[in-house]
Amino acid sequence: MAGIYHIKSISELHRMLGCSPPRHPSISLVKFLDMKLNEKDIDFKGATVDFYVISMKNSSGQIKYGKGYYDFEEGTMLFAAPNQIMYPSHLSSEVLDSEGWSLFVHPDLLYGTDLGKKMGEYSFFSYDTDEALHLSEIEKIKILSCVNNIVEEYNQNIDAHSKHLIVSNLELLLNYCRRFYDRQFLTRGKQNKSVVVRIERLLIDYFNSEKPLNLGLPTVKYCAEEIGLSPNYLSDLLKKETGKNTKEHIDYYLLERGKNLLLSSDQNISQVAYDLGFEDPKSFSKLFKKKVGVTPNDFRSSVN
Known part of the structure; x- marks a missing residue:
């Protein structure tokens, strides 16, 4: 054949x-x-x-x-x-x-x-x-x-x-x-809400594990495969249910973990970025400033 x-x-x-x-x-x-x-x-x-x-x-x-x-x-x-x-x-x-x-x-x-x-x-x-x-x-x-x-x-x-x-x-x-x-x-609201819970748990567990160090940042494709949906369908479903697509969910839990590391450790910004799965610390700082409104250093200083 x-x-x-x-x-x-x-x-x-x-x-x-x-x-x-x-x-x-x-x-x-x-x-x-x-x-x-x-x-x-x-x-x-x-x-x-x-x-x-x-x-x-x-x-x-x-x-x-x-x-x-x-x-x-x-x-x-x-x-x-x-x-x-x-x-x-x-x-x-x-x-x-x-x-x-x-x-x-x-x-x-x-x-x-x-x-x-x-x-x-x-x-x-x-x-x-x-x-x-x-x-x-x-x-x-x-x-x-x-x-x-x-x-x-x-x-x-x-x-x-x-x-x-x-x-x-x-x-x-x-x-x-x-x-x-x-x-x-x-x-399909009931099934969709189940997917939202699963994606949230997936991302929380991912960033609380060693996976960012070993695998890097989670991708939309990775999340979709773990949930058992196509990337586009998962993003559209999440957008309808929560107002945020898969990439926005990834960024949210990534930054929540980043804030926690900034406030609970003495690691420098580069090490925090690497622990989160970034290959380039500048990318972390750029995303943090875009989403949070301040740089990682300014965030740490303002809370302290």
């Missing part, structure tokens, strides 16, 4: 899926029922694509996407940014034979548009599979309305207004998805 296969264009993907050529070179909707993918003919482990993928699954089934297998529920949406690994060889027959669709959007379509500049704001393109978006019936109708408008527009003859209208409907689609994710954070 070959390694990871790289798909550069939407046309190439259509050929691989056994679909007719796309009506538009930079955006296309493919229904799962239209795929003629023969699993026996696939000789690669997975594939990366040069475009965005937005998928909805409307009935039960299983797909390998990202880190593992995921059981779809009715009205489940998944998102992938360019160069994320997809696993077509693990699409089950249940998925291939069920209702659902994938919208493929090449970055070429977004060049020179306001949406192109804002794509990084849609952090759900980097969420893990088990952080998928689950829609109500009313929410599904909103999403399908946007998708149908996009398809209707690119199926017409291209004119001077086509790109603007397609991109506008795509942005509306993404904005609805962001709204529905915000709703999902709110409706």
